[in-house]
Amino acid sequence: MADRSTILSADAEEKLLQPIEEYVGKIQAQIDELRVEGSDKVRSLKNHIAIAKEDKNLSKDERDRMIAKDKADLEKAKAVEASNKDKVAKLVKEAEDYLAQHYDKDYYDKVAASCAAEKAIENEEYEKVRATIKTEHEQNLKKLSAAEDIKDEKYVYKNKLFDAEMAHESKLQEIKDRRHDAFAHKYHLIDLLRMSKYTFGQKMAQRFENYKYTFNTAQFLYKNGLYIVIILIFIALCIITPIVKNTQLFTYTNILNILQQASPRMFLALGVAGLILLTGTDLSVGRMVGMGMVTATIIMHNGINTGSVFGHIFDFSNMPAATRAILALLVCILFTTVFSCIAGFFMARFKMHPFISTMANMLIIFGLVTYATKGVSFGAIDAAIPNMFIPQIGSFPTIILWAVVAIVVVWFIWNKTTFGKNLYAVGGNPEAAAVSGISVFKVTLGAFILAGILYGFGSWLECNRMVGSGSAAYGQGWDMDAIAACVVGGVSFTGGIGKISGVVTGVLIFTSLTYSLTILGIDTNLQFIFEGIIILAAVTLDCLKYVQKK
Numbered sequence: 001m002a003d004r005s006t007i008l009s010a011d012a013e014e015k016l017l018q019p020i021e022e023y024v025g026k027i028q029a030q031i032d033e034l035r036v037e038g039s040d041k042v043r044s045l046k047n048h049i050a051i052a053k054e055d056k057n058l059s060k061d062e063r064d065r066m067i068a069k070d071k072a073d074l075e076k077a078k079a080v081e082a083s084n085k086d087k088v089a090k091l092v093k094e095a096e097d098y099l100a101q102h103y104d105k106d107y108y109d110k111v112a113a114s115c116a117a118e119k120a121i122e123n124e125e126y127e128k129v130r131a132t133i134k135t136e137h138e139q140n141l142k143k144l145s146a147a148e149d150i151k152d153e154k155y156v157y158k159n160k161l162f163d164a165e166m167a168h169e170s171k172l173q174e175i176k177d178r179r180h181d182a183f184a185h186k187y188h189l190i191d192l193l194r195m196s197k198y199t200f201g202q203k204m205a206q207r208f209e210n211y212k213y214t215f216n217t218a219q220f221l222y223k224n225g226l227y228i229v230i231i232l233i234f235i236a237l238c239i240i241t242p243i244v245k246n247t248q249l250f251t252y253t254n255i256l257n258i259l260q261q262a263s264p265r266m267f268l269a270l271g272v273a274g275l276i277l278l279t280g281t282d283l284s285v286g287r288m289v290g291m292g293m294v295t296a297t298i299i300m301h302n303g304i305n306t307g308s309v310f311g312h313i314f315d316f317s318n319m320p321a322a323t324r325a326i327l328a329l330l331v332c333i334l335f336t337t338v339f340s341c342i343a344g345f346f347m348a349r350f351k352m353h354p355f356i357s358t359m360a361n362m363l364i365i366f367g368l369v370t371y372a373t374k375g376v377s378f379g380a381i382d383a384a385i386p387n388m389f390i391p392q393i394g395s396f397p398t399i400i401l402w403a404v405v406a407i408v409v410v411w412f413i414w415n416k417t418t419f420g421k422n423l424y425a426v427g428g429n430p431e432a433a434a435v436s437g438i439s440v441f442k443v444t445l446g447a448f449i450l451a452g453i454l455y456g457f458g459s460w461l462e463c464n465r466m467v468g469s470g471s472a473a474y475g476q477g478w479d480m481d482a483i484a485a486c487v488v489g490g491v492s493f494t495g496g497i498g499k500i501s502g503v504v505t506g507v508l509i510f511t512s513l514t515y516s517l518t519i520l521g522i523d524t525n526l527q528f529i530f531e532g533i534i535i536l537a538a539v540t541l542d543c544l545k546y547v548q549k550k
C-alpha cells in the first residue's frame with residue numbers, strides 16, 4: 001500500500017514554495033533595480049537603434065541624430081551595467097546558493113515523494129477498477145445465452161476497459177506534469193536571475209529532465225530498435241570471432257581499418273544523402289567511382305600508362321607528384337560533377353524521376369569508360385602521392401581526417417547556409433517551397449553539383465588508399481552501399497528528413513558489418529543477405545513513420 005501521508009494538497013505545496021519565492025523574490029527585486037539603468041536600458045536602446053535604422057518615415061538627418069543620441073545614451077547605460085556587474089553577480093550567487101540549499105530539500109523532494117505516492121495509489125485504483133469491470137462482465141455473460149447479446153457484452157466490456165485505461169493514463173500524466181513543473185520552477189527562478197544565461201551544468205540538468213519527461217519506451221524502441229539490434233549483432237560477433245577465428249574483433253587496429261575503409265565511402269554517402277533529402281537517389285555512384293578511379297590512376301601513374309584511352313597513351317610522369325595528384329583530383333571532380341549535373345538537370349527541368357536519370361547516367365558512364373579503356377586496369381599510382389596526401393602517422397591513417405573535414409563541411413552546408421535550409425524545404429514540400437520564392441530548379445541542381453564534387457573527392461581518395469588499380473568495373477555495388485547507409489542512418493525517402501550524424505552512423509554500420517563478417521569468414525554472398533535484411537528493416541520503419549504522419 002502507498003503511503004498517503006506524503007501526499008500534498010495544492011495549498012500545502014504552495015505553502016512549501018512560498019518562503020523560497022519570497023526570499024528569491026527580494027533578491028530579484030534588488031537585481032531588477034540595478035538593471036533598470038543598466039542592462040534593461042542597454043537592451044531597450046539597442047532595439048530602438050535597430051528600429052530607427054529601418055524607419056522609412058524618418059529623414060536621413062533625423063535618423064542620424066536619433067541614432068547618435070541613442071548611442072551616447074547606450075554608452076552611459078553600458079557604463080552603469082559594467083559598474084553594477086559585480087553587485088548583480090553577487091546577488092545572483094546568493095540566490096542560487098539559497099536555491100541549492102533549500103529548493104530540493106524543502107520543496108521539490110517533497111513534491112516528488114507526493115507524486116510517487118499518488119502514482120502508486122492511482123495504479124492500485126486502476127487495478128481495482130479493471131477487476132470490478134471484469135467481474136461485472138463475467139456476471140453479465142452468465143445471464144446471457146444469445147450469441148448476439150454475448151457479442152454486444154464483449155464489445156461493451158472492451159470499451160469500458162479502454163475508457164478506464166484512458167482515464168488512468170490521464171491521471172498519471174497529471175501527476176507527471178506536477179513533478180515536472182516543480183522541477184522546472186527552480187529554473188524559471190534562475191532564468192529571471194540570469195536573464196536566460198544558464199550555466200552549462202544548468203542547461204544539462206534541464207535537458208536531462210526534459211528527456212526523462214518526454215521519454216516514451218515504445219517510441220524509443222520504435223525509433224532506435226534497428227540500432228539496438230545492430231549493436232546486439234556486433235556484440236555477438238565480438239563474442240563469436242575469438243571462439244571461431246582465435247582473434248579479437250574489437251581492437252584498435254581493426255577500428256582504424258574500419259574507419260580507413262569507411263572514409264572514401266563517407267564522401268559518396270554524403271553526396272547521395274542530399275539527393276535522398278529531395279526524395280531522389282543516385283544509381284550511378286558506383287560507376288562514378290570507377291570513372292574517378294580510372295581518371296586518377298591514369299594521371300597519377302608513375303611513368304607511361306600501360307593502357308590507353310580511345311587508343312591514346314598518356315604520360316604525366318614529367319609533372320611533379322603533388323601537381324599530378326591535384327590535377328587528378330580536379331579532373332575527377334570535373335568529370336563526376338558534369339555527369340551528376342546531367343542527371344540533375346533532367347530531374348530539375350523535366351521532372352524526370354531520379355531513378356531513371358541516374359540509371360541512364362550509370363549506363364552511359366560504364367559504357368563510355370569501358371569502351372574507352374577496353375576494360376583494362378591501369379595498375380598502380382606513384383607511391384609518393386599517398387604518402388604525401390594520406391600518410392600514416394604512426395599507426396593512424398590520416399585519410400580519416402579527410403572524411404572528418406567532409407562531414408564538417410557538409411554539416412555546415414546543410415545546417416548553416418540558405419542553400420541547406422532550402423534543401424530541407426524543397427525536400428519536405430517542393431510546391432510550398434516554390435510558392436515561398438525558393439527556386440526548386442536551382443536547389444535540385446545544386447544538390448547534384450554538391451554530390452558530384454563529393455563523388456570526385458571520394459573516388460580520388462579511394463585511388464590513393466588502394467594505390468591505384470583503377471578500372472571501369474571498380475566501385476560496382478557502391479551505389480547500393482551509399483544509399484543503404486543513408487536509409488539506415490535515418491535519411492527518409494519521403495523527403496526533407498535526415499541528419500549528417502545519421503549518414504555517418506549508417507556508413508560506419510555497413511563498413512563495420514562487412515569488415516566483421518569478412519574476418520569471421522562469412523561468404524560475400526551471405527553478407528549481401530545481412531545487408532538486405534537491414535535495409536528492408538530500415539525502410540519499413542521509415543515507411544511506418546510516414547504512414548503515422550499521414
